[in-house]
Amino acid sequence: MIALLAGTTVFAQTNKKGIEVLYFKANLACCKAKACNALEADIEAMIQKNFPDGNVVFKEVKLAEDTNKVLVEKYKAQSQTVVLVKKKGKKELSNDVSDIVKQYLIDKNKEQFETAFVEKINTFKKLKK
Numbered sequence: 001m002i003a004l005l006a007g008t009t010v011f012a013q014t015n016k017k018g019i020e021v022l023y024f025k026a027n028l029a030c031c032k033a034k035a036c037n038a039l040e041a042d043i044e045a046m047i048q049k050n051f052p053d054g055n056v057v058f059k060e061v062k063l064a065e066d067t068n069k070v071l072v073e074k075y076k077a078q079s080q081t082v083v084l085v086k087k088k089g090k091k092e093l094s095n096d097v098s099d100i101v102k103q104y105l106i107d108k109n110k111e112q113f114e115t116a117f118v119e120k121i122n123t124f125k126k127l128k129k
Contacts, residue, residue: 019056019086019125021047024072026079027064039080039101042110043117050118055125080105084124095124 023040044058061068063079075083075096084095097120104113 018054019084019121021056021058021121022061022071022075022077022081022083022085023058024061024063024075024077024079024081024083027062035105036080039105042104042113043082043101046114046117050114051121056121084121086124086127093124093127095120 025036047056047058061071063072081098082101086093100116
């Protein structure tokens with residue numbers, strides 16, 4: 001079992017074939033924080049809606065926290081970076097999907113974003129390690 005901490009909420013994942021969706025978040029000023037929080041809520045809702053079986057788990061990663069420094073460096077993350085991660089033992093696959101997130105922030109087309117996001121996750125799930 002993998003326990004994930006996001007703020008003060010603990011998520012548990014028991015499926016060994018699961019995917020983590022890492023959402024990297026900066027400590028921003030008020031107006032930018034609202035946009036970041038809205039994007040985070042959209043992504044988390046899409047995961048819950050499209051992957052209710054728990055195979056895909058959302059994880060917020062705060063850039064400013066020292067405990068996340070290794071992850072931030074590993075994925076060269078900035079605010080609103082979104083990375084899919086699949087682990088099996090010591091092997092790991094990752095895929096940065098920030099390009100579709102940035103497109104969503106530009107065009108605000110939630111339907112198109114959800115379709116592209118879910119497709120990326122489903123394609124990633126099928127990859128072998």
